[in-house]
Amino acid sequence: MSRTRSRSDSIREDEELRLPRAPGLFRRFWARHPLFADILLALICLFLSLAPAAPYPDTSVPEGTYIALNIATVAMVAIGCSTLIWRRRAPLGPFLAAVILGTVGLFTGMSGGIVLLLVACYGVAVYRSARLAWICYGIGAAWFLGFTTVLMLTGATVLQVGLDTALGYVALGLIGTLVGVNVGERKRYLLAIIDRSRQLLIERDQQAQIAAASERARIAREMHDIVSHSLTVIVALSEGAAATPDREQARKAAASAADTARGALTEMRSMLGVLRDDESPLPLAPMQPVPARDTVETAQRAGYPATLTVVGQAEVSPAVAHAIGRIVQEGVTNAMRHAPTAKTIAVRLEYTTATVTIEIVNDGVTGEVGSDGFGVRGLSERAAHVHGTVRSAPAGGGRWVLRAVLPTSGTAPAARRETMEDDG
Incomplete structure (x- = not known):
C-alpha cells in the first residue's frame, strides 16, 4: 500500500509556512472539491454547446434522418464535454475532442465544439505548460484554417459558414490559451515559491539539528576533559595521601586534591551557566584555554x-x-x-x-x-x-x-x- 500525503500533513506544512488562506469563499470550495468543479464545468459546457450544435432544419432531409442527426450530434457533444472531467490529469483529451467536433461542424454546419475548445486550451495551459498550450493552439488553428480553405475551394462548404466556423474556433482558442497561460504561469510560480519555502524550512531544521549536534559534541569534549583530568589527579593525590605516613605530605596532597576539585567545579559551573542562559545564544568562541604549564604542574603535584x-x-x-x-x-x-x-x-x-x-x-x-x-x-x-x-x-x-x-x-x-x- 503506497503512502500518500494526508490533508492534515499539508495543513501542518501550510501552518508552519504561515501561508495565508486562499481568497474567496467559492475559490476555496472549488479547491477542496476538484471533481465536483470539473463535473459542474462539463455540464455548463454541455448546456452552452447543445444550442449551437443542433443542425438547421432542412426540408430536403427526411424527418427520420434529421432526428438521427440530432441524436448523433447531441451524443458527440455530450461525449466531448464529458472529457472535461479528466482535464486535470489528461488535458489533451478535451482538446482533441474539441478539434474533432469542430471538424465535423465544418460538414454539418454545427459549432458545438467552440465552447469546449475555449475550456480545453485553457486546461492545457494551466495543467501542462504554456509551451504545450501554444503548440496545441498553433496546430489547431492551422488545421481549421487550412481545412476550411480546402473545403471552400472545393465547394464542400459555403464561404460565409466556413469563415465563421474557422475564425470562431481560432479566436476562442486564442482567448482560452492566453487566459490559461497567464493563470498557469502564475500558479506554477506560486507553487515554486511555496516549494522553495518548504525546502528552506527543511534546511533550517537540518541546520539547527547539525548545530545542536555540534554543540553537544563540543560540550561532551569539554566535560570529558574537565572530569577525566580532574578525577585522575584527585584519585592520584588521594591514593598518595592515604599511602604516605608523613602527615605533612598527606595534608599537602589533600589540599592539592581539593584545589583540583574546586578548579573543576569552577569550569563546570562556567559551562553550565552558559547552557542555562536563555537570554543569549551559546557562544561560538571556545572557553578560556587551559595553560599547558598548569596541567604539568598539577601532574607534578600528584607525584x-x-x-x-x-x-x-x-x-x-x-x-x-x-x-x-x-x-x-x-x-x-x-x-x-x-x-x-x-x-x-x-x-x-x-x-x-x-x-x-x-x-x-x-x-x-x-x-x-x-x-x-x-x-x-x-x-x-x-x-x-x-x-x-x-x-x-x-x-x-x-x-x-x-x-x-x-x-x-x-x-x-x-x-x-x-x-x-x-x-x-
Missing part, C-alpha cells in the same frame, strides 16, 4: 614525573590556544591513567610562524592500550576543528607518543587550500 619544554614563541588564535591546552591535558591525563609506572612524562611544545607541534611522550606503557575511547575521539575532533592533525601510537620500548600539529591561525594552510581548489 608524576611530568616536564614541559617550550621551543619558540608565536601568536596563535584563541581556538588553537584552547586546542593546545586540551590536547596537553588529555595527553598527560592518559599517561597518568595508563602509565602509572612511567619515569618520565615529557611534554614538548614547538612554535613556528606557521604551525604548533605538540608532543607528549611517556615510557610507562606495559600492555596494550586501547585507542577507541572518548578522549582519543575528542583529540581528533579538536585537531580537525582547527585544521590540524593528531596521532597517538606506541613507539617501542614501552614508550607512547602523542603528536599533534596545528596551524597557528586555526585555518588550513594556503598550499592545502590551493590543492583542494585544484582538485575541485
